[in-house]
Amino acid sequence: MTSTDSTDLLDIGEVIEASGVKASTLHVWEKAGLIDVAQRNGLRRQYEPEVMTRIAVIVVAKRAGFSLDEIGDLFTPGIFDEGKTLLTSKLDELRQRRDELDAAINGLEHAIACPASSPFACEGFQSTLPDVLPVT
Amino acid sequence: MTSTDSTDLLDIGEVIEASGVKASTLHVWEKAGLIDVAQRNGLRRQYEPEVMTRIAVIVVAKRAGFSLDEIGDLFTPGIFDEGKTLLTSKLDELRQRRDELDAAINGLEHAIACPASSPFACEGFQSTLPDVLPVT
DNA sequence: CAACAACCTCAACTCGTGTTGAGGTCAAGA
DNA sequence: TCTTGACCTCAACACGAGTTGAGGTTGTTG
Numbered sequence: 001m002t003s004t005d006s007t008d009l010l011d012i013g014e015v016i017e018a019s020g021v022k023a024s025t026l027h028v029w030e031k032a033g034l035i036d037v038a039q040r041n042g043l044r045r046q047y048e049p050e051v052m053t054r055i056a057v058i059v060v061a062k063r064a065g066f067s068l069d070e071i072g073d074l075f076t077p078g079i080f081d082e083g084k085t086l087l088t089s090k091l092d093e094l095r096q097r098r099d100e101l102d103a104a105i106n107g108l109e110h111a112i113a114c115p116a117s118s119p120f121a122c123e124g125f126q127s128t129l130p131d132v133l134p135v136t
Numbered sequence: 137m138t139s140t141d142s143t144d145l146l147d148i149g150e151v152i153e154a155s156g157v158k159a160s161t162l163h164v165w166e167k168a169g170l171i172d173v174a175q176r177n178g179l180r181r182q183y184e185p186e187v188m189t190r191i192a193v194i195v196v197a198k199r200a201g202f203s204l205d206e207i208g209d210l211f212t213p214g215i216f217d218e219g220k221t222l223l224t225s226k227l228d229e230l231r232q233r234r235d236e237l238d239a240a241i242n243g244l245e246h247a248i249a250c251p252a253s254s255p256f257a258c259e260g261f262q263s264t265l266p267d268v269l270p271v272t
Numbered sequence: 273c274a275a276c277a278a279c280c281t282c283a284a285c286t287c288g289t290g291t292t293g294a295g296g297t298c299a300a301g302a
Numbered sequence: 303t304c305t306t307g308a309c310c311t312c313a314a315c316a317c318g319a320g321t322t323g324a325g326g327t328t329g330t331t332g
Contacts, residue, residue, distance in 0.1 A: 023309080024291055032289095042298050043310045053262065063233060064240045065201070067288075086329070093242050094237060097199060101234045104200045108227050126189065149278070159279085168319095178328050179280045202305055203318075 009038055009046040019055045032068045034058055034075065064094060145174055145182040155191045168204045170194055170211065200230060 007128055035054055040112050054075075061071045070090070071117045107125045114122035148159055165171050166181075171190050173181045190211075197207045206226070246263075 011308090022291080025289085027311090028290060043296095044299080045310090046307080047141075060236060060240050069288095088248060091241065091248065091263050094241050094244070098234060098237045098241060100196060100199050100235065101230060102184060104196050105227065105230050105234060107196075108230070112227065147278090158321080161319085163281090164320060177279095179326095180278080181280090205318095236323080 008049060010049060010051065012045050015047055015051060018052060021055060029058060029068070033072050034068065065097060145186060146183050146185060146187065151183055151187060154188060157191060165194060169208050170204065201233060
């Protein structure tokens with residue numbers, strides 16, 4: 001029997017190259033419980049190929065504004081199972097954030113199209129300001 | 137003559153109450169050049185009413201992911217005038233972020249509707265993962 | 273006027289995330 | 303076997319953004 005049964009595991013170097021995420025960052029994410037190490041070859045970490053999906057999720061979630069702790073919650077089976085309430089409330093947050101983002105985009109589009117000398121002189125921009133105050 | 141000519145200026149306390157932003161945060165934003173103090177009453181800051189708009193913009197921009205420095209750029213007249221290139225590139229970033237956010241929302245909606253026990257077991261979720269890798 | 277409450281400054285601290293660097297281990301190829 | 307370079311650990315540092323607290327000032331009200 002050849003050593004083919006570990007052929008599908010990825011060295012950290014491969015993960016780094018394929019993902020663009022640095023080793024130090026992967027270590028941090030691992031310590032935060034976001035990614036698992038399948039096994040070690042000596043000291044060296046070896047990952048299941050699925051780690052790439054995981055990393056993609058983390059990257060997307062971070063851009064969406066999740067903290068590492070919150071991302072960890074998404075990965076916790078119990079939390080996911082129990083009525084998915086956490087996920088649902090996250091979803092609400094995300095929707096709201098998207099709406100705000102949309103408002104910001106519209107505002108900036110107005111401001112760019114406008115001859116005014118600053119966003120504040122552009123009433124199209126002004127009108128897109130949601131009543132975000134008081135900050136909750 | 138009464139003191140009516142400063143009647144329209146806001147004490148920091150009023151700003152705090154109306155905006156929900158803490159004094160310490162306002163100080164930080166002021167130091168970063170994001171908000172101006174119209175005048176002082178003794179030591180005490182007094183603001184033009186327009187500061188409320190400014191604060192609303194800052195809050196929205198922060199939620200949209202701008203750093204304080206970037207927000208400062210938006211307020212710099214020269215930068216705004218000069219072809220509005222900065223604003224335009226910010227706008228591109230925002231659009232991309234919104235698209236990612238949309239993808240994340242769709243993914244989570246799939247995951248919630250799905251009987252699978254984790255987002256990774258949900259192929260609707262999987263299919264919404266953009267190719268965010270390698271991270272640029 | 274006297275006292276108080278609101279405000280001030282400034283430095284030090286917190287928190288989350290990640291990076292850097294020194295020094296050590298080890299798998300694999302020549 | 304020897305070497306090499308990829309990888310390891312762990313602590314210290316960096317950075318953005320804000321908070322806290324000690325100690326000081328002062329406008330306002332009784």
